[in-house]
Amino acid sequence: MKLARVEARLSQRQVGEACGTSQAAVSRLEGRGVGSYDTAQLARVANHLQIPPHLVGLADHTAAVAARGDGNGTDVERRSFVGGVAAIAVAPALSMAPTQQAFAVDSAQAATLRAATTAFRRLDGTTPSRQLVDTVLSHLRLTQAVAQDAETDEERARLAAVGSEVASLAGWLHWDMGDNGSARTWYGASIKAARRSANPLLAAYQLGSLAQFEAHAGNAAQGLTLTRSARKQLGDGLPAIADAWLSGVEALAHAAVGDPDSTDQALTAAARRAEQVKHEEAPPWPWVFSFTEAKVAALRVSCGARLGLPRWISGARESTAEVMAPGHDKQRALLMLDIASGHLAAGRLDGAFTMAARALETGLRYKSGRIVERARAVRRSYSGPTPPKVVRDFDDRLHGVFL
Structure with missing residues (x-):
């Protein structure tokens, strides 16, 4: 309350x-x-x-x-x-209008399992994935066991939707830990469960989640194919938040292959649709967090880092306050590394490696393999002469990392 x-x-x-x-x-x-x-x-x-x-x-x-x-x-x-679940579920209910639509039709079992899943998703922002993953996988096994005992097809479909969400969260956690093989496995499982739930919006969300993973991994063709599949799930009834988010994923995929024009077109489309999200009643389930213009700006920073365009990074930095706010530690660290790439591309070594070092410390605090690997990518992008002290200090910290 x-x-x-x-x-x-x-x-x-x-x-x-x-x-x-x-x-x-x-x-x-x-x-x-x-x-x-x-x-x-x-x-x-x-x-x-x-x-x-x-x-x-x-x-x-x-x-x-x-x-x-x-x-x-x-x-x-x-x-x-509701017991222990109610205690952790109150927090995710705060800004989570998306889930209210699902709760309206869920049984008590499905709704309670979903509430716990949502709480875990929100905990991820400030909790090491290694501390969450075993609990999430146990939660998935519980959800699957409950689904097996369901008496009706309708209830099995509802529980399949919950299982899809849990599997997707497991994929996200493994991605954060740097275990990309397991991440793909769980994202694939989430898509299969979403299809069993007969919910096109959920299936589109999970296809988009895997597309986002592949785009970040540099697999542009797979990312674009998956976003097309996600859009096909919904046809003409694409909510603004889904359209904006998928356009952002497409921008990342285009940036991965060095196509600035297509990237800019996708980002422009994402910004236009993100502006319309605020006019919708609420972001539709299964979106836990809304997709805002600030997040489009953060995507432009990320794309600028991949394309080596420092002007994109400096031009969008002022609009990323939402992503840089407290409570989003991991996202903030990843964005800081993208900004560091912009500094590096512009020849500002001190600023680049000072910011990269701060982001690396966040990655180490949360034992995030994804953040650490991104920090290594920043270091690889510098190939100048004898490195100055700020780079040597960064090397000393990075070389001792074993996650």
């Missing part, structure tokens, strides 16, 4: 007034259920903050009771909390 309220930039008093209760009552709700409170009151506040009822331990009928203004909640309802 507190995290959702802070995210909405509301005070306890403002929430209380909107829900017909007091600041003190809201404070009690935020105190992890300490003291007494009315179930309908809890439901009204959750509804005001757009938190799905089950994430605060309420059945859907309790929310309906609150909507009628009936304040008679039972002791059983008060204590029907």
Whole structure:
């Protein structure tokens, strides 16, 4: 509750007034259920903050009771909390309108499993992948076991969608660890599960995820083929966020083969569609984070680094504040390495390797093989005479790295 309220930039008093209760009552709700409170009151506040009822331990009928203004909640309802999953799932509910569409049709099992998956996805930004991966794979096995016991085709399809999300997260974590072979395996599994779920939007998302991986790996032809397949899944009904994101992936693929004109065209298309995302009601599930113009700017930096165009990097840096913000440590480190490449291409060695060293420290803190390999790529791009001290210091730090 507190995290959702802070995210909405509301005070306890403002929430209380909107829900017909007091600041003190809201404070009690935020105190992890300490003291007494009315179930309908809890439901009204959750509804005001757009938190799905089950994430605060309420059945859907309790929310309906609150909507009628009936304040008679039972002791059983008060204590029907989802347990450990609810505790970690509140945080991902904050800015996660995408998942609300899925929750609306999910069974309790599928919704709870999805909530845990989403929490793990958000934890990834500030947690070493090596610490998350075993838990995520165990979660995948649990999801698969639950799916095997499902009694209806409809429920199996819902659980296949959840399994697709978990497999995709496993692919992302292995990519971050530098295990590209396993990453491809899990991305492939996520695509197969998405197709079993009979959800074209999810299938397009997972195809795009693998396309993004291949584009970053320099496999341009595969990346472009996969994005075409993703677009084909949705036909003319492509949401703005999907179109913008896939255009960004295409830009990375074009940059990988050194085609600045096609890259620029794809980035321009991504920016145009990203501007339209804000006019959609909410980014559609399964997008956990929205795709914004700041992220397009960050993509231009990344493409500029791959194309050796420092003017693209310097021109887009001011627009990347969202990606550089606290809470996105790994993304920030990767972007810093792209900016370092721009400095290097422009002949600014001190700036390049000072920034690269800071990014490398982030990679080491989170044991991210992907960040470390990107740091090595920056170092390989310098082939001048006897390296100055800032480069030698970077070499000393990099040579001792074993992940």
